[in-house]
Amino acid sequence: MLSLILFFIFAALCVGGAINLLVQKHPINSALSLIVVMGSLALIYLLLGAEFVAAVQVIVYAGAVMVLFVFVIMLLNAGVEERTEHASRVAMVLGVPGLIIGLSLAVWVVSHLAGLDRIAIGGPMVMNGSDVFGNPQAIGHLLFRNFLLPFEVTSVLILIAIMGAVVLARREE
Amino acid sequence: MVPLSYYLVLSAILFACGVAGFLIKRNIITIFLSIELMLNGVNLSFVAFAAQLKSLDGHIFVFFVMVVAAAEAAVGLAIIISVFRTRETLNVDRVNLLKL
Numbered sequence: 526m527l528s529l530i531l532f533f534i535f536a537a538l539c540v541g542g543a544i545n546l547l548v549q550k551h552p553i554n555s556a557l558s559l560i561v562v563m564g565s566l567a568l569i570y571l572l573l574g575a576e577f578v579a580a581v582q583v584i585v586y587a588g589a590v591m592v593l594f595v596f597v598i599m600l601l602n603a604g605v606e607e608r609t610e611h612a613s614r615v616a617m618v619l620g621v622p623g624l625i626i627g628l629s630l631a632v633w634v635v636s637h638l639a640g641l642d643r644i645a646i647g648g649p650m651v652m653n654g655s656d657v658f659g660n661p662q663a664i665g666h667l668l669f670r671n672f673l674l675p676f677e678v679t680s681v682l683i684l685i686a687i688m689g690a691v692v693l694a695r696r697e698e
Numbered sequence: 699m700v701p702l703s704y705y706l707v708l709s710a711i712l713f714a715c716g717v718a719g720f721l722i723k724r725n726i727i728t729i730f731l732s733i734e735l736m737l738n739g740v741n742l743s744f745v746a747f748a749a750q751l752k753s754l755d756g757h758i759f760v761f762f763v764m765v766v767a768a769a770e771a772a773v774g775l776a777i778i779i780s781v782f783r784t785r786e787t788l789n790v791d792r793v794n795l796l797k798l
Contacts, residue, residue: 540708566741597775642702693776
């Protein structure tokens with residue numbers, strides 16, 4: 526019962542932040558509401574027993590990536606968004622809520638037909654007799670045994686991304 | 699305990715908000731933020747299914763999605779800075795030609 530209440534609180538924060546991202550005109554307000562979405566998603570991950578993912582969500586997403594975004598917004602001195610001429614009001618007023626409600630209704634119907642709404646998940650989960658589901662130890666075992674090659678390829682990807690960022694953002698002489 | 703479909707519906711709402719922002723926003727940085735919102739919606743589905751299947755593979759997938767998103771943010775923001783330097787605008791309607 527408690528987890529249901531917590532889920533609804535943080536789901537409401539998530540949806541509110543996502544809607545606010547759409548409504549706000551200034552990019553810095555959109556970026557800050559995305560941080561709200563990411564923070565409440567981290568708490569929802571905790572409800573699902575994913576401790577490591579929740580910590581990485583806060584450190585990498587809400588920390589590093591969003592700091593980069595806010596830094597660039599302030600560096601470029603981004604102002605209020607300009608409006609497009611000939612923009613369709615119907616698409617704004619009907620299309621956006623229609624898209625959101627339509628997709629969520631479709632997911633609800635499909636998961637109802639598949640019987641997923643009778644499966645309750647969450648709380649501490651037991652694996653191999655001890656409560657290790659989703660903690661860094663269990664993730665590390667899996668990551669450095671079964672997924673070692675993808676992990677190493679990821680480091681090459683990060684290296685290429687760093688070099689690409691430096692080359693692209695360099696001022697031309 | 700929360701039914702699995704609640705998590706899936708929340709994930710669908712976040713993804714749809716990301717798609718809508720991608721389509722209606724005209725500022726290139728806000729479009730980029732909408733892509734991050736879509737990635738977060740997908741991550742929630744991964745974690746929810748991992749909890750249902752009692753398998754940690756979903757968490758590893760989320761980890762890789764986060765790494766790729768971080769790399770994408772670094773390169774994408776560098777491209778945005780370089781575009782802003784040459785065009786002096788962030789409006790995507792004015793950045794519709796590859797050639798200056």
